[in-house]
Amino acid sequence: MAKMVINGGKRLSGSVTIGGAKNSTVAIIPATILSDTPVTLDSVPKIKDVYNLMDMLHDMGVASDFQKDVLKIDPTNIHLTPLPHGKVTSLRASYYFMGSLLGRFGKAVVGFPGGDDIGPRPIDQHIKGFKALGAVVSENKNSIVIEAPNGLHGARIFLDMVSVGATINIILAAVRAKGVTIIENAAKEPEIIDLATFLNNMGAKIRGAGTQTIRIIGVASLKATNAHTIIPDRIEAGTYLSLAAAVGDGVLVQNIIAEHLDAFLAKLQELGVNLDVREDSIFVYPNSQLSGVKVKTSPYPGFATDLQQPLTPLMLLADSCSTIVDTIYPKRTRHIPELIKMGASIKVIDGTIQVNHTDKLIGAEVNAEEIRGGAALMVAALMAEGTTVIHQAENIMRGYDRVIEKLTNLKADVTYNGTELI
Numbered sequence: 001m002a003k004m005v006i007n008g009g010k011r012l013s014g015s016v017t018i019g020g021a022k023n024s025t026v027a028i029i030p031a032t033i034l035s036d037t038p039v040t041l042d043s044v045p046k047i048k049d050v051y052n053l054m055d056m057l058h059d060m061g062v063a064s065d066f067q068k069d070v071l072k073i074d075p076t077n078i079h080l081t082p083l084p085h086g087k088v089t090s091l092r093a094s095y096y097f098m099g100s101l102l103g104r105f106g107k108a109v110v111g112f113p114g115g116d117d118i119g120p121r122p123i124d125q126h127i128k129g130f131k132a133l134g135a136v137v138s139e140n141k142n143s144i145v146i147e148a149p150n151g152l153h154g155a156r157i158f159l160d161m162v163s164v165g166a167t168i169n170i171i172l173a174a175v176r177a178k179g180v181t182i183i184e185n186a187a188k189e190p191e192i193i194d195l196a197t198f199l200n201n202m203g204a205k206i207r208g209a210g211t212q213t214i215r216i217i218g219v220a221s222l223k224a225t226n227a228h229t230i231i232p233d234r235i236e237a238g239t240y241l242s243l244a245a246a247v248g249d250g251v252l253v254q255n256i257i258a259e260h261l262d263a264f265l266a267k268l269q270e271l272g273v274n275l276d277v278r279e280d281s282i283f284v285y286p287n288s289q290l291s292g293v294k295v296k297t298s299p300y301p302g303f304a305t306d307l308q309q310p311l312t313p314l315m316l317l318a319d320s321c322s323t324i325v326d327t328i329y330p331k332r333t334r335h336i337p338e339l340i341k342m343g344a345s346i347k348v349i350d351g352t353i354q355v356n357h358t359d360k361l362i363g364a365e366v367n368a369e370e371i372r373g374g375a376a377l378m379v380a381a382l383m384a385e386g387t388t389v390i391h392q393a394e395n396i397m398r399g400y401d402r403v404i405e406k407l408t409n410l411k412a413d414v415t416y417n418g419t420e421l422i
């Protein structure tokens with residue numbers, strides 16, 4: 001288990017550049033195996049999830065090379081390989097190999113995915129989608145076996161709830177299927193548009209990504225011709241905007257698509273944070289008087305569940321109570337007892353998180369049990385007096401690109417003792 005040590009209470013200044021989106025990258029890497037030619041991805045974040053997916057590609061005979069932020073993947077010698085355990089359980093997005101292996105080989109054997117422990121995360125809608133496309137799905141020990149011996153065919157699939165993962169997995173399976181697939185009640189996240197752009201540039205026919213109806217006309221083969229640049233990570237951006245508002249002395253956050261953060265920016269402004277939204281960057285002024293706000297998470301374009309935790313420490317500075325209701329993951333509260341150890345006045349009552357004004361936070365030993373909970377602790381530690389030791393900090397490294405380097409550039413006093421990534 002890795003430790004991040006932060007000596008807090010310092011004002012941060014300067015600029016930070018946001019990396020490519022984790023949730024695009026972790027969908028696009030599995031999607032590369034649908035290509036008949038080598039693929040180049042630009043603006044790839046240096047995060048643990050990427051290295052774990054590269055290991056899984058390696059197991060399938062797919063070579064990959066990651067230098068700076070360019071990831072080259074050559075799927076031309078891929079062989080069908082079961083992925084029952086190992087790295088599969090280290091991240092959520094390993095389940096995208098279900099869709100992409102099925103699309104490529106008509107068969108996939110993939111273990112149950114890992115990812116953040118933020119309450120129940122069923123995959124019934126993914127399975128429903130695969131079945132509608134003609135696959136037979138069974139369970140074997142801890143793996144899901146998905147087979148379409150007669151090939152996949154287009155279908156109309158209405159998702160019972162808006163699911164990012166199910167939308168992506170169905171796209172991956174349908175893109176090379178025979179005929180037309182229509183996904184209704186699809187998720188509209190920008191990362192889904194990014195995946196569709198990547199696939200369409202290789203010859204796929206996907207229309208409507210970013211709306212609730214996605215139409216896919218299956219094609220026989222996909223070939224990459226140009227490098228694909230991953231969109232900026234809106235969750236990483238929101239996290240830096242929060243910490244800049246909490247402890248910044250003027251911080252410029254660069255490489256942002258502000259439209260992807262509409263709901264979040266509206267809440268920051270409602271809190272009283274002073275922002276200058278520019279073409280592809282946002283300047284955050286030192287904080288002034290903040291007042292409590294009510295946050296309710298919902299699918300895009302609503303307020304992202306992945307940003308409720310990183311925003312929580314900033315809410316402690318408001319002069320009145322803030323509330324958070326996470327409708328997507330109501331149990332995403334494992335960071336709360338850790339923040340309380342640091343002196344935060346927070347309660348969870350009937351599923352509502354109540355964040356009260358807190359005069360000061362004090363450094364403590366805390367656990368980052370998952371990625372965004374870890375990010376919340378990181379922001380709190382930068383605000384706190386004294387030293388905070390964040391245990392299990394490798395969870396933060398799952399999704400925050402070169403975070404130690406970025407925080408150090410902003411003049412934070414932070415170290416990390418993990419071996420995997422800095």
Ligand SMILES: CC(=O)N[C@H]1[C@@H](OP(=O)(O)OP(=O)(O)OC[C@H]2O[C@@H](n3ccc(=O)[nH]c3=O)[C@H](O)[C@@H]2O)O[C@H](CO)[C@@H](O)[C@@H]1O
Nearest residue numbers: 023092093120121122123124125126162163164165166328
């Ligand atoms: C790798 C990735 O992109 N992860 C993101 C993705 O996760 P993920 O794709 O796992 O999340 P979903 O959008 O699928 O989940 C949304 C809701 O639907 C439920 N559900 C989902 C699928 C299903 O078959 N059955 C079901 O009941 C989930 O329990 C959850 O309550 O979207 C989440 C919601 O924005 C984000 O927090 C994650 O960062």
Ligand SMILES: C=C(OP(=O)(O)O)C(=O)O
Nearest residue numbers: 092093115116306372399
């Ligand atoms: C929940 C998250 O990730 P994952 O779906 O990969 O566990 C997240 O990025 O906040």
